[in-house]
Amino acid sequence: MSRQHAHHHHEPGPGSGHDHRHPRASPRHRLVRLLTPHSHETAGKLDPALESSARGMRALWVSLAVLGVTALAQAAVVAVSGSVALLGDTVHNAADALTAVPLGIAFALGRRAATRRFTYGYGRAEDLAGVVVVLVIAASAAFAGWTAFGRLLDPRPVAHVPAVAVAALVGFAGNEWVARHRIRVGRAIGSAALVADGLHARTDGFTSLAVLLGAGGAALGWRLADPVVGLAITAAIVLVLRDAAREVFRRVMDAVDPALVDRAERALARVPGVRGVGELRLRWIGHRLRAEVAVVVDGGATVREAHRIAVDAEHALLHAVPCLTAALVHADPEPVPGETDPHLALVHHGARRAS
Structure with missing residues (x-):
């Protein structure tokens, strides 16, 4: 039996009249297809992939909304307290919310039909987005460490400590909810990039806890509490960075x-x-x-x-x-x-x- 006749593949190439993804379908028709139960027949084989992309997009926009509200609430407290630690946490939350942008672009690209140049489609865009997320986590770790070290050299008093503590709790709660949501959806649809972004949200939650512990130490009169705890949390962020980088690296290497x-x-x-x-x-x-x-x-x-x-x-x-x-x-x-x-x-x- 020749190798040519021995192959079997149900997914036609780009340009075929049997492209299962219906690139010219209207948005309403695509929505109906997403909500219609699928089978393993040829015409419906890619419905689960389209549905998972839509689920990933929903997870991203929900996360963006939650983290956006969290960052705005913390920014209001920063304005009245002058807390540099809380400012850093706010920046982290804003950056984490913005990581939805490359992931959203990746999910949108992944739903495009294959072409004669990109014969496997655009799914690899998610892996590139995962690399971007890992770089953002690395930048967050560097910023947290730099801020904590600067505070260690030049301790500053924290005003309105109770408000800072409440803002830190809000930051932790928002980030942890987003982390759980992204990781759960990412694992359900098999998206390493979304899982890595969930881990990134968790690192910002750790940063919020650092602000809370630092505020507690400041309330007790220990001015070095905030920078010391900040350095410890930086180490925790590096550990999360290692896990996220390993997962994305394995995906890029086809593991x-x-x-x-x-x-x-x-x-x-x-x-x-x-x-x-x-x-x-x-x-x-x-x-x-x-x-x-x-x-x-x-x-x-x-x-x-x-x-x-x-x-x-x-x-x-x-x-x-x-x-x-x-x-x-x-x-x-x-x-x-x-x-x-x-x-x-x-x-x-x-x-x-x-x-």
């Missing part, structure tokens, strides 16, 4: 949870006609998964029979692997003793055998 690979292999092994599973690859494109796999079938099977097995294999993967929107299945004939490996012609191209 997936090995448990997903195990689940996919088990699903393929149960497909009638599949006699073995060769090379299996999974990769994230934004918050969507794609799969490439080679399955071993009866060497005497006809092209139609092998194609049916490939269809069944893809269908099994769609049910077994969360966030999977497309699979490329290659059917290899079961080896026969003494038969020449049909993949030998590819060896000089550096291709590795899938089985």
Whole structure:
């Protein structure tokens, strides 16, 4: 069986008359499609991806509203108290709210139809947005550390301590709610960028706690309380930065949870006609998964029979692997003793055998 006929892929290329994403559909039609229950039939396969993008956008705008209100409330207290620590926390909250902008752009780009240049679509924009978020977290850590160190060298009294303490609690509550919301939605739709942005919101919540503890220390007469606690919180932010950077780095490097690979292999092994599973690859494109796999079938099977097995294999993967929107299945004939490996012609191209 030739390699050309052994492949099976349900997702047509850009420009095809069967583009499932309906790039010319009206906004009303897109909304109806998002609210209509989907199946794994060809015409509806990408509905879950569109729905997850819409869910991510909603999470971003809700977060932007909550953090915007939080920052405005804190700014009012900064104006009357002159607290430099609270000013830094306000700046952090404003910056965290603004990270919704690159993520929102990424989600909007990810919903665009593939083109002849971007044949896989624009889902990778989310990974780039994740890098931006990590850089913002790093900048927040640097700013928090610099501010705390400056306060350590030049302690300043804090006026209206009770108001500063209340503003710090407001900042912590707002950031923690946003962090939980973003992380929950990000993990549900498989968006590393949204999870990283949720972690960033949590770092600003830690900064708010630093302001609260510093205000408590100032109320007790310890002028160095605010900068000392600020330095400790800076260290905590660096730890969160490490986790967020690791997650985004893994996504950029096409890393997936090995448990997903195990689940996919088990699903393929149960497909009638599949006699073995060769090379299996999974990769994230934004918050969507794609799969490439080679399955071993009866060497005497006809092209139609092998194609049916490939269809069944893809269908099994769609049910077994969360966030999977497309699979490329290659059917290899079961080896026969003494038969020449049909993949030998590819060896000089550096291709590795899938089985």
